[in-house]
Amino acid sequence: MAFEPREEQKELKYKELRIYSDEELNNYTEEELKGFKIKHEIPVCEExxxxPWPSFVADAKREALHRRKLADDRMMIERDVVEDLLGQLEISFKEGETHWKHGGIVGVFGYGGGVIGRYSDLPDKFPSIAHFHTMRVNQPASKFYSSDYLRSICDLWEYRGSGMMNMHGSTGDIIFLGTFTEQLEPIFYELGHVLQQDLGGSGSNLRTPSCCIGRARCEWACYDTQDMCYELTHYYQDELHRPAFPYKFKFKFDGCPNCCVASIARADMSFIGTWRDKIQVDQKAVKAYTGGEIKPNAGAHAGKDWGAFDIQKEVIDLCPTRCMRMEDGRLEINDAECNRCMHCINVMPQALRPGKDTGVSILLGAKAPILEGAQMSLLTIPFMKVEPPYDNVKENVIEPVWDWWMEEGKNRERLGELIQRQGIQKLLEVLNIPPMPQMVKEPRSNPYIFWKEEDVPGGFKRSIEDYRSRHAR
Amino acid sequence: MEDIKKAILEFAENNKKSKFYFADMEKGVRKVMPDVKAREVKKAATSLINEEKLIYYSTGSSTMYGLKGRGQTEDY
Structure with missing residues (x-):
């Protein structure tokens, strides 16, 4: 299906948008860089x-030199912002304490997210980073850009910010690192009105939805991840920009169980492509793999001689549910037992493909906190067909879950924690779906499915006498 | 909508803390209007933000609301 934008799209022309000339962008030599010292001594950072690995310190020094050689009127915040940043970092490394204060009132008008206030607590020593606010920019679906687009946002950030950015943050946004409060609205205007680019989510919001490369380039995508990500990003604009949730909430869209955007580990609501028929098997291609005519893993491990491909050892014995076997030279799969680990398909992509009857599995409640261990999401809806405009997902899954979480969730409680606190049974009631045996992790010691008082004739406090009249102790 | 906005402002003015979570604001409104829905409270709060009577306070990871002019409302 061709991409259909929800609003008129402008073609960005870098020649019209550019702020800096080629000379300004390439204003230092490698020789100059070798002899360059920033204004603070930073021996610990320089370690x-x-x-062998690239270092952000080396990148920051390049940017510091670049800014030092730009003309005064070519930057809207101080030119030595990067130098002060490294200077403060050096002190933090030595003292083992941060000198950042974060949070505050800063934002752009009408938005409750997208800007994260940050301030130095050593503003007299490092005045150029007295303000160092972060802006989150909603990345395009699958992070497809044109180089014109990238140059345009880089120019804008050099002009109105520090010039430093993350490509990309953990949630997927483009992160602009460091600017002053008075630059926030002009940047927001330029992004929105000139570059047609929205801010991403932060705070107690729906965070910027992110998706894998999907059908744009991947033959395994079981649904159009880009379309679903785009649609839900637009449909839930209010949730993205005006915070009313107990805490953050993340959608992520993976086209197949390889889970390239790690939705199963990070998203409160993970959409993972799957199929409910059989893995497509091309027996001729299986023979070509076993005969050595096709390289396994699409040649990815060809750098070393691992010996001849052994389908028994490298595929069948590694199947987590042992649902495969070779019989009379044919690969047989008991698809009912397959748990979609994708290993066999990854090893023999020309012989095996996902099935044809495709949709999504919806998993709930993952989170990746820094202090505690990660929590993987819970398979809640094993299979659902998804087609634009995804009303079945919006009405039957997303909104009931949000209503429950907004009503019952404690402040700063993620969906996964609420599911743990109130139980899977409650979640199933909210979604109006029956429990599955697979949801019961340890049926003899910790059953998730309990009797409810209204399901017991007479309730929990019923008289035992009637029962005893028919059943001797 | 106007009733909810009034209830929000009363809650914000009388709250001990100058910044508060959405859920606490919603509970405050429910004391006056028990049947109000969360989405209606959110719409009213958004309207007050646009009128510059309420402000968002964000730590980056979570967001609170506050009354403009009460507590910290400028940069550090």
Missing amino acids: LEKG
């Missing part, structure tokens, strides 16, 4: 430049 991070040693070793």
Whole structure:
């Protein structure tokens, strides 16, 4: 299905949007960089430049030199913002304490998210980072960009911010790192009205939905992840920008169980593509793999000689549910037992493909906190067909879950924690779906499904006499 | 809507703390209007934000509401 934008789309032309000339963007030489020292001594930070890996310290120094050589009227915040940032970081490394204060009133008008206030608690020493606010920019679906788009946002951020950014934050947004309060509204205007680019989510909001590359490039995508991500991002604008949830809430869309955006580990509501018929098997291609004509894993491990491909050892014995076997030279799969681990399909992509009757599994309640361990999401709806405009998902899953969480969730409680606190049984009631045996993790020690008082004739306090009249002790 | 806005402002003015969570604001409104729905409270709060009577206070990870002019309302 062709992409259909919900509003008129402008073609961005970098030549018309550009702020800096080529000379300004390439205003230092590698020789100059070698001899460059920032204005603060940062020996501890510079330790991070040693070793084989790229370092943000080296990148920050490039940016510091670049800004030092720009003309005064070519930057709206101080030119030495990057140098002060490194200077403060050096102190934090030495003292083992942060010097950032975060949070506050800062934001753009009408939005409760997208801007995270940050301030230095050493503003006299590092005045150029007295304000160092973060802005989150809603990344395009699957993070497809044109180079014109990237140049345009980089120019804007160099001009009105520190020039430093993360591509991308954990939720997927483009993160603009560091600007002053008075620059927030002009940046928001430029993003919205010129670049047609919205801010992402932060705070107690729906966070920026993110999706895998999907049908744009992947033959395994069981549904159009980009379309669903785009539709729900637009449909739930109010939830994205005007916070009323108990805490953050994340949607992520994976086209198949390979889970390239890690929805199962990070999203409060994960949409993972799946199929309910059989894995498609091309027996000729299976033979070609076993005969060595096709490289396993699409040649991904070809850098070393691992010996001849052994389907028994490398595929069948590794199947987590042992649902595969070779019989008379044919690969047989007991699809009823398959748990969609994707290993066999990943190893033999030309022989095996996901089934044809595709949809999504919906899992709820993952979170990836820093202090405690990660919690994976719970398979709640094993299969659901999804077609635009996804009304079945909006009305039967998303909104009932939100209503429950908004009503019952404690402040700063994620959906996964609410499910743990009130139980899966309550979740199933909210969604009006029957329990599955797979939801009972340890049926003999910890059954999730309990009797409810209204289901017991006479309730929990009924007289035992009537029962005893028919059943001797 | 106007009734809910009034209840929100009363809650905000009389609350001990200058910043409060949405859920607490909703409970405050329910004391006066028991049948009000969360979405209606949110719409009224958004309207007050647009009128610049309420403000958002964000830590980055969670968001609170506050009354403009009460407590910390400027940059640090």
